[in-house]
Amino acid sequence: MTEHTENDSPVRGRRRDVGRDRVLLEATLEVLYEKGYGGLTTAEVAKRAGVSTATLYRRWSSKQDLVIGTATQWARDLGRGEDTGTLDGDLTALLRDKARTLDGPGGRLLHVLIGEAAHNPALARVLDDAVVQPVRDRAAALVARAVERGDIPPLEDTHVLADLVVGAMVSRVFLTPGPSSPSPTGEAMVRELRPFLLRALGARPA
Amino acid sequence: MTEHTENDSPVRGRRRDVGRDRVLLEATLEVLYEKGYGGLTTAEVAKRAGVSTATLYRRWSSKQDLVIGTATQWARDLGRGEDTGTLDGDLTALLRDKARTLDGPGGRLLHVLIGEAAHNPALARVLDDAVVQPVRDRAAALVARAVERGDIPPLEDTHVLADLVVGAMVSRVFLTPGPSSPSPTGEAMVRELRPFLLRALGARPA
Numbered sequence: 001m002t003e004h005t006e007n008d009s010p011v012r013g014r015r016r017d018v019g020r021d022r023v024l025l026e027a028t029l030e031v032l033y034e035k036g037y038g039g040l041t042t043a044e045v046a047k048r049a050g051v052s053t054a055t056l057y058r059r060w061s062s063k064q065d066l067v068i069g070t071a072t073q074w075a076r077d078l079g080r081g082e083d084t085g086t087l088d089g090d091l092t093a094l095l096r097d098k099a100r101t102l103d104g105p106g107g108r109l110l111h112v113l114i115g116e117a118a119h120n121p122a123l124a125r126v127l128d129d130a131v132v133q134p135v136r137d138r139a140a141a142l143v144a145r146a147v148e149r150g151d152i153p154p155l156e157d158t159h160v161l162a163d164l165v166v167g168a169m170v171s172r173v174f175l176t177p178g179p180s181s182p183s184p185t186g187e188a189m190v191r192e193l194r195p196f197l198l199r200a201l202g203a204r205p206a
Numbered sequence: 207m208t209e210h211t212e213n214d215s216p217v218r219g220r221r222r223d224v225g226r227d228r229v230l231l232e233a234t235l236e237v238l239y240e241k242g243y244g245g246l247t248t249a250e251v252a253k254r255a256g257v258s259t260a261t262l263y264r265r266w267s268s269k270q271d272l273v274i275g276t277a278t279q280w281a282r283d284l285g286r287g288e289d290t291g292t293l294d295g296d297l298t299a300l301l302r303d304k305a306r307t308l309d310g311p312g313g314r315l316l317h318v319l320i321g322e323a324a325h326n327p328a329l330a331r332v333l334d335d336a337v338v339q340p341v342r343d344r345a346a347a348l349v350a351r352a353v354e355r356g357d358i359p360p361l362e363d364t365h366v367l368a369d370l371v372v373g374a375m376v377s378r379v380f381l382t383p384g385p386s387s388p389s390p391t392g393e394a395m396v397r398e399l400r401p402f403l404l405r406a407l408g409a410r411p412a
Contacts, residue, residue: 036325038245108324132377163378163399171376
């Protein structure tokens with residue numbers, strides 16, 4: 001491993017850019033979590049990432065662009081979800097994948113962005129596209145497979161499952177914890193939610 | 207109606223203070239929604255409320271104190287919930303009351319505060335105490351009555367219903383809406399969530 005130094009020569013190529021993108025992403029998450037969106041400055045992010053602000057601005061044209069880019073890169077983490085052959089298997093996999101994206105830096109990012117989205121329509125769109133829509137698509141697909149197999153009757157609304165999955169996790173991770181009530185681990189959340197959601201979908205008791 | 211003027215004479219008494227508190231609360235909500243927590247200044251709130259910053263600081267010692275006070279005043283809105291005699295009645299009343307607190311200024315306040323709470327433990331505690339705990343208490347009480355009546359079997363966890371109610375609404379109101387998907391009205395949310403939650407609680411189909 002060689003030390004990173006400030007050098008923008010194009011011959012360094014893509015490998016070096018990916019490394020710098022990752023360092024900028026992590027610095028952005030760190031500053032967002034400590035200071036919120038309002039307290040974040042591109043100068044602070046550049047400093048922590050060990051790059052010049054000129055370098056940062058070559059990649060991201062503004063603070064909002066930097067934060068949206070960070071959110072979009074992170075949100076690629078949620079998998080598409082294989083067909084496990086059972087409703088329980090598909091639902092548990094969705095809950096596990098979602099719990100994993102909410103644990104750690106991605107969850108902290110989402111936490112900060114939800115608040116900022118209240119008065120920032122561009123961020124609100126990113127949150128919808130990057131965070132809720134993938135869960136909605138995956139939930140609709142697993143429900144359709146379960147109905148097709150005859151495991152459950154058709155549902156009144158196909159999007160309610162996504163709201164229940166995302167919402168319950170957001171509620172547990174972002175609203176419930178305080179100094180006296182540590183955030184539950186992802187696996188504990190999955191275990192708690194699973195029987196409620198299976199019943200909500202109309203699955204017969206095991 | 208007389209015009210409000212700047213006058214801090216103590217002989218004006220409680221009635222006048224309540225009016226001023228309400229004006230400050232509304233100004234705080236307005237500025238929070240437009241500019242976020244990071245962009246809010248006590249000077250701007252005082253200006254919109256038509257009071258001096260000295261007046262504001264006599265009531266609230268800091269920006270954080272002002273915002274926490276606003277959140278706490280607003281959160282008193284959620285009712286305690288009467289015993290309607292049925293699980294469906296109790297649940298529908300809880301959903302309606304909660305939807306009402308998330309509609310309008312209170313919901314905008316919560317939206318901004320969720321993000322700020324990510325790096326502000328005092329606000330995180332207020333959100334837990336003022337927003338989630340009342341729903342948790344009311345959900346636990348309605349579940350206990352339903353189990354007592356023999357309407358549903360005992361549940362694995364009593365707090366999951368509160369997470370599902372708060373979470374699904376937060377997800378619909380704060381995460382889903384964008385320019386192309388307007389936030390559903392409270393009554394539409396209640397109607398959509400009701401059958402899923404009744405099944406999740408183990409209620410027999412009507």
